[in-house]
Amino acid sequence: MEKVIFIKYGELSTKKDNINFFLKKLKENILFVLDDLDVQVTYDLGRMFIYTKNNFDEVLARLKNVFGIHEINVGVVIDSTDIEEVKKEVIMLLKEKEFKTFKVESKRTNKKLNTTSVELSKNLGAYILKNIANIKVDVHKPDIVVYVEYRLNNTLVYFDAIKGIGGYPVGTLGKGLLMLSGGIDSPVAGYLAMKRGVKIEAIYFESPPHTSIEAKNKVISLAKKLAKYNNELVLHIINFTEIQEEIYKNIPHDYLITIMRRMMYRISAIIASKRNAKILVNGESIGQVASQTLTSMNAIGEVVSMPVIRPLACFDKLDIIDLAKKIDTYETSILPFEDCCTIFVPKHPVINPLKEKCREYEKIIPYEEMIYHAIKNHEVIKIKAKEESNEFKDLL
Amino acid sequence: MIYLDYSATTPTGFEVLDTYNKTSKDFFGNPNSLHELGVKAKNLMNSATKQIAEILNVNEKEITYTGGATMSNNMALIGVAMHYHKKGKHIITSKLEHPSIYQICNYLETLGFEISYVNNDEDGLIDFDNLKELIRDDTILVSICAVNSELGIRQPLKMIRQIIKKENSQTIFHSDMTQAIGKVSISMHDVDLATFTAHKIYGPKGIGLLYKNSNVEISPILYGSGKNNLLNPGTPAVPLIVAFSKALRLATTDIEKRERFIERLNEKIVVALKKYNGVMINKTKYSIPHILNISLRNIKAETFLHALEEYEIYVSSNTACSSATLSSSVMAVYNDQVRASSTLRISLSHLTTTDEINKFIYYFDQIYCKLSGLHH
Structure with a gap:
């Protein structure tokens, strides 16, 4: 019997009409992360099957990062729906294992079987007890759980259930533009959006010489960490120096941040629509800083008409940090380089900015022209999850 | 030339030297500098460190570059002693260590630390019962080399670690892996601290590293500037680091194949030298094939060494740095003054050829x- 990896879809199974689109995408995403390994992927409406000869551990490790997978099992497919045959095969499998106690969990998608799942479990359990010596049933804390799924054309048997990462396959819900700053929050926000199936492109604002190449490299390495879930990630880099300096020179300093954020939102929305992204995503969290009060969000948000999704809006900072550590962006995020939100910080930013004031102040600077210029000259980097070839390869 | 002293040092590999040259020329920036040249050098250095971390299966932050094995040993032993002296002042080491370990221990003794030397059995294996007895509540450190430099005796670090941690979970375990890396497989999971050097694996001299598990703290013995290398501050030696990384990659591929080949050469020499009455083969079942130690009855090892040198054959007597004294490792294993007073070490490499061994055997005769x- 061939060892096979099965994937359970979980939440996906509620999608009725377009489930095939979801599954096609999931298969595509799985093949993308496994492309250098010798694997075959097939699927039906209930399960996806991954066949591999000798890469089990590696395949399992990589599948844990694929959204849309709710459970991973390693087991065997028995090409029979005959209960007696299944019993014999189960005994053969169990003889290779060491255990004192067990229980049977049955699932029956083949409703033609004229019995219930509970009956099937009892029946198989009794057979196991009869055929293997010195073992007992323990339904609470068994050494081993025998999972059997009686399907229409075949039967699945497995002993372990590994929790998948969940969510929807990336790309099944269209595209969003992530405002990636280099801080702790925005990568986590991007991760959560991807988890709900949103394919992400990212936008970063740099202000050389006020910000350094290291700050930019930091954002690139954060983008690389996110690209792992996204297949690849397009990063838009906007030179924000001129706009930022104009704002600093001409606008009352308590409104610096508010106006700066309005400019960033405007630019992001334009890039988003050019790239066919339907939403903006950012790492704002209610109340965290002056620009993230409700009044500020209101005053800043009015400049764009597309939805701004803030996955972290209601998260506590400590919870965000936990997530950042989990997705391995935290250590990079806390590297101490100035980014454009930390330079030109006023002593007392306005906490409740007035939209009218914003509009009035903005008239002082020719921002439309500057935005046009910044977008026209912006840099685009395609970031691959896997290191294609190290630029220093010949030296190392 | 027939070089049979690879455990003293190795010739730097062509590719490694090439890396050193290119890095010196094209990446001369100071990795601590903020400008582009500094960032370029830092990126290269980080890639080199990443490669080393992957090979050793550790986190990049657990790696500190040093000037070589002696410096790594100093940083490890003195660093632990300084950090934990309030917890205890007892340190255990073996009788099969590199002389640098003994010199550091002597120094620590002058500061009031107590050093115990664990026994070994007749095969050179650490005496587990004796180790158990020696570990106390105030034992802060055990330092035992992975492979002994004179007899090539390999210690089962995993078992030693289990014993140490069972007796006192707070005791830190350091291992000098200088003679093990590139010759046998090693695991950083077995130790808290480990010493490495590049020049034993066809890398340049003047660069080594200290592995420090992130759960272990030690005090720095050097102070200076530089945020990323707290234990060894100052400007990192980028060309040496990159060359080290390359040497490590090259040295850790095909370890088993190379070992099998070297085993055959070793056997060939053993068979040939066995027939001399005045030659004793100092080899136990734990000796790795890369190092072959013999004792000469009635002939001074140093005389023999110079006689071989006449034919451009290079070996070492006792250890390269301390000749004419008793070999402490041979003493520790055989407890035989005659045996320990005149020893030759023949150390082999995958670069050694069968022809070289044949010639060595001929001239030896x-x-x-x-x-x-x-x-007579």
């Missing part, structure tokens, strides 16, 4: 006959 004749 010539010299042996001539020198042993003198004494």
Whole structure:
């Protein structure tokens, strides 16, 4: 019997009409992360099957990062729906294992079987007890759980259930533009959006010489960490120096941040629509800083008409940090380089900015022209999850 | 030339030297600098470190570059002693260590630390019962080398770690892995601290590293500037680091294949030298094939060494740095003054050829006959 990896879809199974689109995408995403390994992927409406000869551990490790997978099992497919045959095969499998106690969990998608799942479990359990010596049933804390799924054309048997990462396959819900700053929050926000199936492109604002190449490299390495879930990630880099300096020179300093954020939102929305992204995503969290009060969000948000999704809006900072550590962006995020939100910080930013004031102040600077210029000259980097070839390869 | 002293040092690999040259020329920036040249050098250095971390299966932050094995040993032993002296002042080491370990221990003794030397059995294996007995509540450190430099005796670090941690979970375990890396497989999971150097694996001299598990703290013994290398501050030696990384990659591929080949060469020498009455083969079942130690009855090892040198054959006597004294490792294993007073170490590499070994055996015979004749 061939060892096979099965994937359970979980939440996906509620999608009725377009489930095939979801599954096609999931298969595509799985093949993308496994492309250098010798694997075959097939699927039906209930399960996806991954066949591999000798890469089990590696395949399992990589599948844990694929959204849309709710459970991973390693087991065997028995090409029979005959209960007696299944019993014999189960005994053969169990003889290779060491255990004192067990229980049977049955699932029956083949409703033609004229019995219930509970009956099937009892029946198989009794057979196991009869055929293997010195073992007992323990339904609470068994050494081993025998999972059997009686399907229409075949039967699945497995002993372990590994929790998948969940969510929807990336790309099944269209595209969003992530405002990636280099801080702790925005990568986590991007991760959560991807988890709900949103394919992400990212936008970063740099202000050389006020910000350094290291700050930019930091954002690139954060983008690389996110690209792992996204297949690849397009990063838009906007030179924000001129706009930022104009704002600093001409606008009352308590409104610096508010106006700066309005400019960033405007630019992001334009890039988003050019790239066919339907939403903006950012790492704002209610109340965290002056620009993230409700009044500020209101005053800043009015400049764009597309939805701004803030996955972290209601998260506590400590919870965000936990997530950042989990997705391995935290250590990079806390590297101490100035980014454009930390330079030109006023002593007392306005906490409740007035939209009218914003509009009035903005008239002082020719921002439309500057935005046009910044977008026209912006840099685009395609970031691959896997290191294609190290630029220093010949030296190392 | 027939070089049979690879455990003293190795010739730097062509590719490694090439890396050193290119890095010195094209990446001369100071990795601590903020400008582009500094960032370029830092990126290269980080890639080199990442490669080393992957090979050793550790986190990049657990790696500190040093000037070599002696410096790594100093940083490890003194660093632990300084950090934990309030917890205890007892340190255990073996009788099979590199002299640098003993020198550091002597120094620590002058500061009030107590050093115990664990016994070994007749095969050179650490005496587990004795180790158990020696570990106390105030034992802060055990330092035992992975492979002994004179006899090539390999210690089962995993078991030693289990014993140490069972007796006192707070005791830190350091291992000098200088003679193990590139020769046998090693695991950083077995130790808290480990010493490495590049020049034993066809890398340049002047660069080594200290592995420090992130759960272990030690005090720095050097102070200076530089945020990323707290234990060894100052400007990182980027060309040496990159060359080290390359050497490590090259040295850790095909370890098993190379070992099997070297095993055959070792056997060939053993078979040939066995027939001399005045030659004793100092080899136990734990000796790795890369290092072959013999004792000469009635012939001074140093004389033999110089006689071989006449034919451009290079080996070492006792250890390269301390000749004419008793070999402490041979003493520790065989407890035999005669045996320990005149030892030769023949150390082999995958670069050694069968032809070289044949020639060595031929000239060994010539010299042996001539020198042993003198004494009769």
